[in-house]
Amino acid sequence: MKKSTKIYLGPPGTGKTHKLMDIMQEELKTVPPQRIAFLSFTKKAVEEAIDRAVSRFKFKKVDFIYFKTVHSLAFNALGLKRDKIMQSKDYQKIGEHLGLEFTEVGALDGTSLMDKPRGDRYIFIHGFSRARCINPKVVWDMINHDNLNWFEYLRFEKTVTKYKNQHNMFDFADMLFIEHDPIDVDVLIIDEAQDLSTAQWKYIQRTFANVPRVYIGGDDDQAIYEWGGADVDFFIQLQGERCVLESSFRLPESVHKIAEGISSKIQHRTSKPYQSKPEAGHVEYWNDLEHIDMSTGSWLLLARNTHYLKKFVANVRDRGYNYMLKGRPGVAKIDVKAILAWEEYRKTGVLTPKDKLLLQDYTSTWNKAKIWHEAFDKISPYQLEYYVSMLRRGESLTKPPRVTISTIHGAKGGEADNVVLLTDMTATTWDAMSLNMDAEHRVWYVGATRAREALHIMMPQSRYFYQI
Secondary structure, three states: OOOEEEEEEOOOOOOHHHHHHHHHHHHOOOOOHHHEEEEEOOHHHHHHHHHHHHHHOOOOHHHOOOEEEHHHHHHHHOOOOHHHEOOHHHHHHHHHHHOOOOOOOOOOOHHHHHHOOHHHHHHHHHHHHHHOOOOHHHHHHHOOOOOOOHHHHHHHHHHHHHHHHHHOOEOHHHHHHOOOOOOOOOEEEEOOHHHOEHHHHHHHHHHOOOOOEEEEEEOHHHOOOHHHOEOHHHHHOOOOEEEEOOEOOOOOHHHHHHHHHHHOOOOOOOOOOOEOOOOOOEEEEEOOHHHOOOOOOOEEEEEOOHHHHHHHHHHHHHHOOOEEEOOEEOOOHHHHHHHHHHHHHHHHOOOOHHHHHHHOOOOOOOOOOOOHHHHOOOOOHHHHHHHHHHHHHOOOOOOOOOEEEEEOHHHOOOOEEEEEEEOEOOHHHHHHHHHOHHHHHHHHHHHHOOEEEEEEEEOOOOOOEOOO
16 A cells, blocks of 8 residues: 655644644544554653543543554563663662763753763763664764763673673663564654654654555754754655645744744755734843743743753742742642641631641741741741742742743743743853754744743843854
């Protein structure tokens, strides 16, 4: 049977994922879920696809056996067990043997490698070379290898291989190179395809070689995980019928104009003309975060490097805004629980044993005449002052935060009414930018295109910055 491949190129906010979901729903009218494979770079996208199908059709979640991330699909197809997957503890054992320190096991942002110990950097070289299917020496020459030793790296690589063989262990890269029988389905849908590595693409091509209908969605301008092994060139060169989604439902005219200015700098890309939504929106430039009114609406505060996030955190805490950082709210749930328990105690004069046990970590006085922030003498003054400043501003301690603080990479797929872009970057990122300008342009394109209404650009405060 002749294979049909359709590629949907979806600029920011044009509904690429929704388009693939619509295709999936149309296919489900005649094709059982067990005959459809849906692959994505993230678990979140896979879960969304399953939830949407379950809500519309009379299927159960367990019916969608091939709705997976690529690694999860390979893991299940090979019948592997989780205790056979390399974990941090395994690398710690290897490190003790080799005299190497490992703090992070997994893909690192290449621009942060210099801050990591040798062990982490060796893991990066090993993992990246296999993700991109290239010789480790090529990766070695791509990065700053000061304080590294090539022969020490080769010993590390040999030791890891020996350890896995002795203990019958596997890592995520191994799964993609172990062959298994092709998966027999009628439909293959791939979302966020620009983020897939060379090894993942080769695995998909091998595993789904005979699938008659293939639908692929992605945007090469938003491919910001090259240091994780993403192969944007592979995505650009895919063969098939191409369709550009031409209307953004997210970007207002002014933000769209900024975004187009950034994407026009990318040398190696697929042209994707698309229209903004009718609203004008606005773009503003600022010298000081203090001048930006964040009292209403949703906000994304974005920096290029983790190093700069503390600047955002200090600002929003001083001003009494609730925030989210790395998935954790600035307001601790346990603190809120204690506050509510104390206020209930003040009203009723009664404490349950459970609440009393909780509150003993917050107060040394049980004077219910005092409001909670007067009674809580055991809580950190730093946190107490923040909570009080929130209440003075009229912010709720119990509602979800309106402000999210993140690196641009961490905000991929997110959006907000307002986006603040801090244009400063570290010297290491600046040096890396000169080696791969396209990659850096893509990062800032993604950052700018998270805004639904307004884009706030912070003027640089250092010699290293991205010009917008």
